[in-house]
Amino acid sequence: xxxxxxxxxxxxxxxxxxxxxxxxxxxxxxxxxxxxxxxxxxxxxxxxxxxxxxxxxxxxxxxxxxxxxxxxxxxxxxxxxxxxxxxxxxxxxxxxxxxxxxxxxxxxxxxxxxxxxxxxxxxxxxxxxxxxxxxxxxxxxxxxxxxxxxxxxxxxxxxxxxxxxxxxxxxxxxxxxxxxxxxxxxxxxxxxxxxxxxxxxxxxxxxxxxxxxxxxxxxxxxxxxxxxxxxxxxxxxxxxxxxxxxxxxxxxxxxxxxxxxxxxxxxxxxxxxxxxxxxxxxxxxxxxxxxxxxxxxxxxxxxxxxxxxxxxxxxxxxxxxxxxxxxxxxxxxxxxxxxxxxxxxxxxxxxxxxxxxxxxxxxxxxxxxxxxxxxxxxxxxxxxx
Amino acid sequence: xxxxxxxxxxxxxxxxxxxxxxxxxxxxxxxxxxxxxxxxxxxxxxxxxxxxxxxxxxxxxxxxxxxxxxxxxxxxxxxxxxxxxxxxxxxxxxxxxxxxxxxxxxxxxxxxxxxxxxxxxxxxxxxxxxxxxxxxxxxxxxxxxxxxxxxxxxxxxxxxxxxxxxxxxxxxxxxxxxxxxxxxxxxxxxxxxxxxxxxxxxxxxxxxxxxxxxxxxxxxxxxxxxxxxxxxxxxxxxxxxxxxxxxxxxxxxxxxxxxxxxxxxxxxxxxxxxxxxxxxxxxxxxxxxxxxxxxxxxxxxxxxxxxxxxxxxxxxxxxxxxxxxxxxxxxxxxxxxxxxxxxxxxxxxxxxxxxxxxxxxxxxxxxxxxxxxxxxxxxxxxxxx
Numbered sequence: 001x002x003x004x005x006x007x008x009x010x011x012x013x014x015x016x017x018x019x020x021x022x023x024x025x026x027x028x029x030x031x032x033x034x035x036x037x038x039x040x041x042x043x044x045x046x047x048x049x050x051x052x053x054x055x056x057x058x059x060x061x062x063x064x065x066x067x068x069x070x071x072x073x074x075x076x077x078x079x080x081x082x083x084x085x086x087x088x089x090x091x092x093x094x095x096x097x098x099x100x101x102x103x104x105x106x107x108x109x110x111x112x113x114x115x116x117x118x119x120x121x122x123x124x125x126x127x128x129x130x131x132x133x134x135x136x137x138x139x140x141x142x143x144x145x146x147x148x149x150x151x152x153x154x155x156x157x158x159x160x161x162x163x164x165x166x167x168x169x170x171x172x173x174x175x176x177x178x179x180x181x182x183x184x185x186x187x188x189x190x191x192x193x194x195x196x197x198x199x200x201x202x203x204x205x206x207x208x209x210x211x212x213x214x215x216x217x218x219x220x221x222x223x224x225x226x227x228x229x230x231x232x233x234x235x236x237x238x239x240x241x242x243x244x245x246x247x248x249x250x251x252x253x254x255x256x257x258x259x260x261x262x263x264x265x266x267x268x269x270x271x272x273x274x275x276x277x278x279x280x281x282x283x284x285x286x287x288x289x290x291x292x293x294x295x296x297x298x299x300x301x302x303x304x305x306x307x308x309x310x311x312x313x314x315x316x317x318x319x320x321x322x323x324x325x326x327x328x329x330x331x332x333x334x335x336x337x338x339x340x341x342x343x344x345x346x347x348x349x350x351x352x353x354x355x356x357x358x359x360x361x362x363x364x365x366x367x368x369x370x371x372x373x374x375x376x377x378x379x380x381x382x383x384x385x
Numbered sequence: 386x387x388x389x390x391x392x393x394x395x396x397x398x399x400x401x402x403x404x405x406x407x408x409x410x411x412x413x414x415x416x417x418x419x420x421x422x423x424x425x426x427x428x429x430x431x432x433x434x435x436x437x438x439x440x441x442x443x444x445x446x447x448x449x450x451x452x453x454x455x456x457x458x459x460x461x462x463x464x465x466x467x468x469x470x471x472x473x474x475x476x477x478x479x480x481x482x483x484x485x486x487x488x489x490x491x492x493x494x495x496x497x498x499x500x501x502x503x504x505x506x507x508x509x510x511x512x513x514x515x516x517x518x519x520x521x522x523x524x525x526x527x528x529x530x531x532x533x534x535x536x537x538x539x540x541x542x543x544x545x546x547x548x549x550x551x552x553x554x555x556x557x558x559x560x561x562x563x564x565x566x567x568x569x570x571x572x573x574x575x576x577x578x579x580x581x582x583x584x585x586x587x588x589x590x591x592x593x594x595x596x597x598x599x600x601x602x603x604x605x606x607x608x609x610x611x612x613x614x615x616x617x618x619x620x621x622x623x624x625x626x627x628x629x630x631x632x633x634x635x636x637x638x639x640x641x642x643x644x645x646x647x648x649x650x651x652x653x654x655x656x657x658x659x660x661x662x663x664x665x666x667x668x669x670x671x672x673x674x675x676x677x678x679x680x681x682x683x684x685x686x687x688x689x690x691x692x693x694x695x696x697x698x699x700x701x702x703x704x705x706x707x708x709x710x711x712x713x714x715x716x717x718x719x720x721x722x723x724x725x726x727x728x729x730x731x732x733x734x735x736x737x738x739x740x741x742x743x744x745x746x747x748x749x750x751x752x753x754x755x756x757x758x759x760x761x762x763x764x765x766x767x768x769x770x
Contacts, residue, residue, distance in 0.1 A: 058443050355412070
């Protein structure tokens with residue numbers, strides 16, 4: 001986990017607002033859900049590897065003492081590892097109060113207890129849009145369109161949407177490896193194709209007991225971008241591709257695209273950028289999830305932007321230029337009080353007037369303020385209406 | 386804990402932005418800190434009763450097994466119960482990268498494991514500004530001015546700042562009850578004066594072993610707003626009062642104002658509103674806190690807005706009117722795809738065009754959309770450029 005130090009906090013606020021402004025213009029309604037969910041919501045949600053990474057919250061008071069005594073469950077809640085599982089729980093809870101179809105935006109931190117490593121954080125922010133109650137590819141098409149437009153609005157151009165369908169992936173796997181009891185294990189191995197060599201993945205699948213020749217044919221079919229599976233599913237994927245291209249979006253069918261989560265049931269997608277070895281956003285259709293919460297199994301489809309990843313990529317100077325910043329440094333209490341009152345009168349919409357005591361190290365103070373985007377650092381004596 | 390259901394999510398975003406825009410205009414820099422802090426940061430932070438309400442996070446993997454075996458500490462981290470303790474830890478960690486004095490804004494959720502009750506949430510949002518490194522009342526004055534301006538900018542007028550000083554409070558208490566080993570216990574009892582009768586507080590203090598006649602005189606001195614204590618501290622409080630009044634802010638000296646947290650060391654303040662039985666914001670000076678983190682004991686002073694409380698109070702219609710919203714309902718896939726493309730061309734800055742499938746219950750869909758602020762719900766057939 002990490003702190004966000006100035007000027008990044010204000011930058012993040014501006015980036016978040018620009019993205020949410022685009023989503024609002026499409027009619028996505030902002031929701032918030034609690035950071036903590038009951039563990040029974042999070043565990044068994046087909047969250048794949050992420051379920052192993054849940055930060056669990058200790059029961060409190062007498063309840064905890066009781067569990068300790070009898071060796072029971074010590075935790076009753078956990079920090080969410082994504083925004084998708086909480087959304088399904090949310091929709092089930094508020095079904096009657098929501099318009100249907102429901103288009104929803106959700107920007108919030110999620111937590112995963114990963115081993116600390118470069119570029120991976122244990123708290124990070126996702127920015128999701130989802131459509132609940134739309135079974136056709138109109139959902140996929142609008143989610144991709146809105147996400148690409150949001151990225152463009154923060155200055156990230158040149159992205160490509162990589163498309164696949166979980167059902168085609170399963171068809172290809174079963175065509176080459178035979179009927180599978182646990183396709184998820186194969187998916188998890190295939191998900192590593194973008195991080196490791198094809199040989200390593202083949203070796204992992206062979207260790208899993210799969211036919212070596214079949215694995216070879218499977219990986220070769222991927223390399224050739226062959227499409228296997230029900231024609232209507234292929235046609236729908238082609239429909240999404242064509243509609244996005246029709247709007248000038250770069251799209252590529254990627255038969256090796258897996259997505260880590262087990263809950264996806266249909267089309268899946270990621271956004272790639274030529275400057276990055278990982279994707280900026282990912283999502284897909286997960287029609288089955290609502291049923292877990294005793295609600296009708298509404299169709300659901302979503303797209304999630306990795307907020308830290310886009311913040312890394314944006315041109316920060318474009319955001320900083322937005323407002324003029326003036327600092328007024330004062331040498332004593334009297335000056336401070338005089339300038340506080342003056343500044344209030346001078347501060348109009350958007351212009352920053354920062355009245356502050358002059359530091360002993362004037363040079364460092366000036367440098368620090370310039371780094372924070374102050375174009376002028378003036379002495380109190382020269383500050384007037 | 387609770388979900389934020391539309392249209393409240395967008396309303397909260399707009400309110401947060403207006404407040405942060407005011408703070409930005411004063412030169413407060415936005416920071417973020419992780420929701421989870423090491424327990425040793427949170428425990429022993431003089432957070433008063435709140436320290437008992439920390440949600441603690443279970444250790445993970447082998448570490449947990451080890452602790453279970455030897456009956457050790459099961460938790461290593463906790464969810465923050467305020468933003469002040471994390472700020473002190475933040476400043477200690479980043480001292481060299483921050484301008485000094487450092488003016489900082491921090492809007493984020495905090496968690497307290499309170500018993501569920503009406504109007505109290507276990508996750509709620511605070512919006513803090515703090516000044517680090519300013520020992521004079523210039524800090525108090527600016528924090529109060531900026532907070533009142535932020536409240537005005539979201540349409541909350543008629544507020545009063547209630548002022549006190551922890552040192553005067555202590556002087557009054559010791560004047561009437563004698564030297565105290567644990568003044569915090571007395572403060573906690575006095576803090577209830579705004580929630581319960583003076584008689585109940587007197588009874589609690591008497592049960593605590595304090596002289597009944599002394600308690601009576603103490604409460605009487607409060608009722609008469611008598612000032613007791615070092616003249617220079619009285620003069621400073623008067624200086625804050627005068628400066629705020631000079632800016633047209635309503636101020637009242639309140640000798641019974643305590644603030645729950647034990648970490649306050651100087652002037653303390655709350656914002657009251659005539660329509661509310663509780664305060665909208667609270668803060669004060671806490672000069673000692675940095676020393677806990679092995680950093681120099683910099684002067685610190687802060688003011689925190691209770692975000693949910695101001696959201697309850699604002700006139701929601703003033704925020705909703707901000708953008709026009711049009712919904713286009715479609716009967717089939719073909720129409721949906723046609724309108725998605727059309728809408729994109731029509732969507733300009735600020736206007737919402739929400740393309741969505743027509744629900745079976747057309748009446749309910751229209752009602753739901755109108756409740757979300759849509760001024761027009763039109764059929765796809767009549768939608769054109």
